[in-house]
Amino acid sequence: MVLQRWFDQAAQQSKASGGGVIAGAPKALGLTVAHDEWRQAAEDMAANGGRLLSLWASRDGNGEDIVRAAFIADAGVLIPSLPLTAAEADYPGIEQWFPSASRMQRAVADLSGLRATDADTRPWLRHAAWPESFHPLIHAHIPPSRAVPVIDHYAFVPVEGDGVHEIPVGPVHAGIIEPGHFRFSVVGEKVLRLEERLGYVHKGIERRFTELPLLSGHRLAARVSGDSAVAFSWAYCQALEGMAAAHLPPRAIWLRALALELERLANHLGDLGAIGNDAGFAFGLAQFSRLKEQLLRATQEALGQRYLMDLVVPGGTRVDLPSTGAELLMESTQSIMAEVDTLHTIYDEHAGLRDRFVGAGVVTPALAAKLGLTGLAGRASGQAFDLRCDLPCEPYGDLAPQKAVRTEGDVAARVAVRFDEVTESTRLISRILRDLPADSHHAAISVPNEGARGVGMIEGWRGPVFLALEAGGSGMIRRCHPHDPSWQNWPVLEHAIIDNIVPDFPLINKSFNLSYSGHDL
Amino acid sequence: MLKTLRQICRTGIITEPPPLGDDTLRVADALQSQILEVLGRALCIRAIDAGSCNGCELEIHALNNPLYNIEGLGIRFVASPRHADLLLITGPVAKNMEVALRRTYDATPDPKLVVAIGDCGCTGGIFGESYASCGRVSNVIPVDVAVRGCPPNPHQILSGILTAISRAVPGPASFRSSV
Numbered sequence: 001m002v003l004q005r006w007f008d009q010a011a012q013q014s015k016a017s018g019g020g021v022i023a024g025a026p027k028a029l030g031l032t033v034a035h036d037e038w039r040q041a042a043e044d045m046a047a048n049g050g051r052l053l054s055l056w057a058s059r060d061g062n063g064e065d066i067v068r069a070a071f072i073a074d075a076g077v078l079i080p081s082l083p084l085t086a087a088e089a090d091y092p093g094i095e096q097w098f099p100s101a102s103r104m105q106r107a108v109a110d111l112s113g114l115r116a117t118d119a120d121t122r123p124w125l126r127h128a129a130w131p132e133s134f135h136p137l138i139h140a141h142i143p144p145s146r147a148v149p150v151i152d153h154y155a156f157v158p159v160e161g162d163g164v165h166e167i168p169v170g171p172v173h174a175g176i177i178e179p180g181h182f183r184f185s186v187v188g189e190k191v192l193r194l195e196e197r198l199g200y201v202h203k204g205i206e207r208r209f210t211e212l213p214l215l216s217g218h219r220l221a222a223r224v225s226g227d228s229a230v231a232f233s234w235a236y237c238q239a240l241e242g243m244a245a246a247h248l249p250p251r252a253i254w255l256r257a258l259a260l261e262l263e264r265l266a267n268h269l270g271d272l273g274a275i276g277n278d279a280g281f282a283f284g285l286a287q288f289s290r291l292k293e294q295l296l297r298a299t300q301e302a303l304g305q306r307y308l309m310d311l312v313v314p315g316g317t318r319v320d321l322p323s324t325g326a327e328l329l330m331e332s333t334q335s336i337m338a339e340v341d342t343l344h345t346i347y348d349e350h351a352g353l354r355d356r357f358v359g360a361g362v363v364t365p366a367l368a369a370k371l372g373l374t375g376l377a378g379r380a381s382g383q384a385f386d387l388r389c390d391l392p393c394e395p396y397g398d399l400a401p402q403k404a405v406r407t408e409g410d411v412a413a414r415v416a417v418r419f420d421e422v423t424e425s426t427r428l429i430s431r432i433l434r435d436l437p438a439d440s441h442h443a444a445i446s447v448p449n450e451g452a453r454g455v456g457m458i459e460g461w462r463g464p465v466f467l468a469l470e471a472g473g474s475g476m477i478r479r480c481h482p483h484d485p486s487w488q489n490w491p492v493l494e495h496a497i498i499d500n501i502v503p504d505f506p507l508i509n510k511s512f513n514l515s516y517s518g519h520d521l
Numbered sequence: 522m523l524k525t526l527r528q529i530c531r532t533g534i535i536t537e538p539p540p541l542g543d544d545t546l547r548v549a550d551a552l553q554s555q556i557l558e559v560l561g562r563a564l565c566i567r568a569i570d571a572g573s574c575n576g577c578e579l580e581i582h583a584l585n586n587p588l589y590n591i592e593g594l595g596i597r598f599v600a601s602p603r604h605a606d607l608l609l610i611t612g613p614v615a616k617n618m619e620v621a622l623r624r625t626y627d628a629t630p631d632p633k634l635v636v637a638i639g640d641c642g643c644t645g646g647i648f649g650e651s652y653a654s655c656g657r658v659s660n661v662i663p664v665d666v667a668v669r670g671c672p673p674n675p676h677q678i679l680s681g682i683l684t685a686i687s688r689a690v691p692g693p694a695s696f697r698s699s700v
């Protein structure tokens with residue numbers, strides 16, 4: 001009831017004031033709020049089962065700074081906007097209700113210079129490469145380059161006590177993995193505390209978006225996190241097509257869903273092998289990486305790329321699926337599924353694997369709800385949310401996917417959710433291939449007008465991918481904020497490792513498999 | 522256990538023949554001939570993500586699958602730059618990774634090879650040069666071979682690695698008895 005009031009208020013606010021329906025993803029409503037309403041909205045959302053999707057800042061055509069957030073609840077997505085006058089660079093922080101907001105607010109301070117009133121004011125994405133006074137999304141001029149690259153001294157939270165010592169790991173890790181720094185405080189083998197420091201692969205994606213035309217931003221979106229290329233490029237196109245009021249042929253939408261499920265399947269197969277390997281079961285890696293390769297080759301044959309970085313384009317898909325490709329994909333996914341069933345039994349019956357998986361890196365459902373654990377990892381901790389079921393965009397209403405949910409919250413549960421989702425994605429793929437509409441895979445779309453706003457929301461393999469887009473003049477992007485679910489889940493990993501032993505960290509980390517690039521932007 | 526063994530037997534050996542080195546991928550002629558004298562074809566690689574979107578990492582991972590079976594060629598990925606002969610570097614170099622990349626390069630013993638992977642590693646790619654990105658890898662450290670693609674497939678990556686080490690050596694590769 002409380003939340004419904006917010007949604008009603010948003011629906012009634014005029015478009016000119018920043019309210020009403022926001023184009024793109026289903027059931028998204030905007031609402032311009034004052035300082036006290038901003039906090040009240042967060043408090044009401046937290047008290048009534050709402051979840052924080054993202055928090056970012058933008059500057060409108062008049063040079064006014066606006067902080068925005070996106071909350072998701074049963075009724076839809078509420079996007080409050082808090083305009084700040086030139087005199088105010090501070091806005092009320094919402095960390096007390098949504099702990100995951102803390103890092104998002106720190107990133108806003110780094111990129112846009114707007115500070116939340118919350119306690120943690122350490123920089124997050126800014127290391128030593130540019131000075132504190134430079135805000136990349138505000139200032140056009142980049143300060144003159146430094147003569148010598150330097151390293152800053154980040155204030156890690158110290159842990160003191162008898163026998164406590166620190167293990168610093170990264171940014172360059174021992175393996176084929178993205179860079180980030182982990183600071184473990186341990187006693188013997190037991191981890192007392194883990195503090196993450198990220199931002200190493202920050203490459204200026206949000207600023208880069210503002211240099212691109214609206215009709216080519218999907219290429220950059222696909223490269224926010226390469227393993228979620230389809231999810232991000234679809235979210236971008238969903239926002240853009242909503243802003244342009246475009247109507248896509250059904251075949252285009254179904255092909256996107258096919259691509260999204262292929263992406264989910266490929267990543268899950270890779271993870272199942274890698275998680276087995278991190279538990280000392282090399283057989284698992286050999287088998288699952290073989291199946292993943294089989295799937296990638298079939299995808300290449302059918303759609304022209306192993307990873308579908310450039311399939312989703314404004315108006316539809318870049319290429320059509322020939323009937324021979326459809327047959328090949330059907331045949332490959334079915335034969336892969338048969339092998340996955342065999343491997344599933346082997347994983348379930350393997351005493352050594354069970355010993356490592358069960359009870360490792362537990363996030364209880366209560367903790368998961370409090371910290372906002374989302375996506376695949378959330379579903380393994382009883383957070384039964386999946387955009388494909390809760391707020392389905394086309395064609396997921398027709399496809400009616402089943403949610404995979406576990407409540408144990410350990411590595412075993414995250415493995416089980418992956419197995420269930422492999423089965424479900426295979427079912428969805430064969431359904432799509434069977435019932436694929438026969439019309440065109442692409443339609444022309446127009447360029448949205450200056451000032452148009454849209455959002456995209458797609459359930460990627462890792463969790464809900466969110467993207468907010470604003471059109472500038474001359475067909476350019478004014479602002480694009482892509483948000484990976486890793487923002488919510490990285491802080492929870494710090495809790496999952498507590499009281500586990502250091503050698504279990506790679507296993508627990510892999511069971512989450514979070515994105516560095518998608519987070520660092 | 523029986524199921525595991527049955528699955529292994531049923532899968533069999535599925536490794537495919539490797540691609541040949543490609544001289545057109547060579548960007549620097551200063552390839553150290555000592556490396557082959559010292560190492561023959563046993564090669565240790567340290568992979569470094571200097572700012573990639575993680576697409577290239579997915580394809581580098583694939584080199585370890587049974588079809589490409591890179592370890593079967595005597596090439597393996599190692600955990601420390603101090604153990605490495607070759608650095609495989611992805612991404613535009615993020616400014617926040619610049620120091621870490623230089624230090625990793627310096628920690629790798631001479632003689633060493635550097636292979637830049639992907640459009641971003643070769644040119645800066647879609648990210649280019651900015652307040653946060655140094656652009657291509659060779660803007661920061663010397664590069665021997667550059668492999669284009671977004672992402673390049675495992676064959677192309679393997680071909681780039683083989684190009685770096687296969688400097689027209691007559692006869693089969695061999696280890697030197699003493700170093």
